[in-house]
Amino acid sequence: MxxxxxxxxxxxxxxxxxxxxxxxxxxxxxxxxxxxxxxxxxxxxxxxxxxxxxxxxxxxxxxxFAGYEEDAGDVLAKVFEDVEGYGDMVLVRDIPFHSHCEHHMVPFHGKAHIAYFPSQGVVGLSKLARLVDVYARRLQTQETMTAQITDAIEDSLKPRGIAVMIEAEHMCMSMRGVMKAGSSTVTTSFTGIFKDEPAEQVRFFTQLRAGKEYR
Missing domain, CATH: 1.10.286.10 (GTP cyclohydrolase I, N-terminal domain)
Structure with missing residues (x-):
């Protein structure tokens, strides 16, 4: 897999x-x-x-489709190593994005949630939002976009674990075909600690739910 x-x-x-x-x-x-x-x-x-x-x-x-002109490595190039020994989860949730399905060139939109356990340092939080746009602003599938974000973070930060979750509504389902407006698709990718320790996956999902309850 x-x-x-x-x-x-x-x-x-x-x-x-x-x-x-x-x-x-x-x-x-x-x-x-x-x-x-x-x-x-x-x-x-x-x-x-x-x-x-x-x-x-x-x-x-x-x-x-400006994402074709951008490089994920450049977005994540600046790493802050002096973080006073912080090594717990870093989570940026509810990153909005718009993309286009590569099958029909029809929009899909939603939110991305990204978490990682630092190893060699951290990046500015806005960089994770920019990373989402690098891949969203291309002809895409949601599955591939999820994997690309994970791989880019792995290559640049070498963290102890990565969790990526994307929730999106696809207009190719809402506007045409089966015409099921409001249906959403969820994709996830886990590496390292998030993959090997189920409790950390639970903590990731718990913090995502907590964010929705507080709003």
Whole structure:
């Protein structure tokens, strides 16, 4: 199972990134593709309300998929080693995110919860939120995103244990297909202490529930 997770989380290699960059079409080609999709949907890209839409969509895509331009290692590069001997769980919960399903290019959104036991130091708490966005702002599956976040933390911090939980609603289920609005998908990934000691998993989930009770 670990091997499967590892292969999923490392599928975006530097070679893949270089190849994708070389094959990236021009903005003009992207806008032409949007006009084609508008016609495919059954509308006229030349009517007044849609004239600027291809340009807006191309600009929006650069923002929505900005994660392709970022590197998780850079986000987690600065580690604070002087933490006065702190070695207990660090938990950042309720990190909101928006992503796009790679199967239908339809949004899914939700919250990520990340915990780890420091070993060689800690990172700024905002860096974990930024890490979520690095992977969320790409064409994704929730399962892969969960594994990628775990692997990035492992590579940069070498902690004694990692827990990642993602809760999300997928518009490909809510807006189309089975059309079950409000259904949520939960994925988890555990390493080290969280994987080997069930009590620490329980503590992780307990703190997540406590956060909801306090609100």
């Amino acid at each position: 670990d091997a499967v997770v590892k292969s999923l989380s490392t599928r975006e290699t530097s070679v893949d990134a270089d190849k994708r960059e070389m094959q990236r079409p021009s903005r003009e080609e992207a806008e032409a593709a949007v006009r084609t999709l508008i016609r495919w949907a059954g509308d006229d890209p030349e009517r007044e309300g849609l004239l600027e839409t291809p340009k807006r969509v191309a600009k929006a895509y650069r923002e929505l």
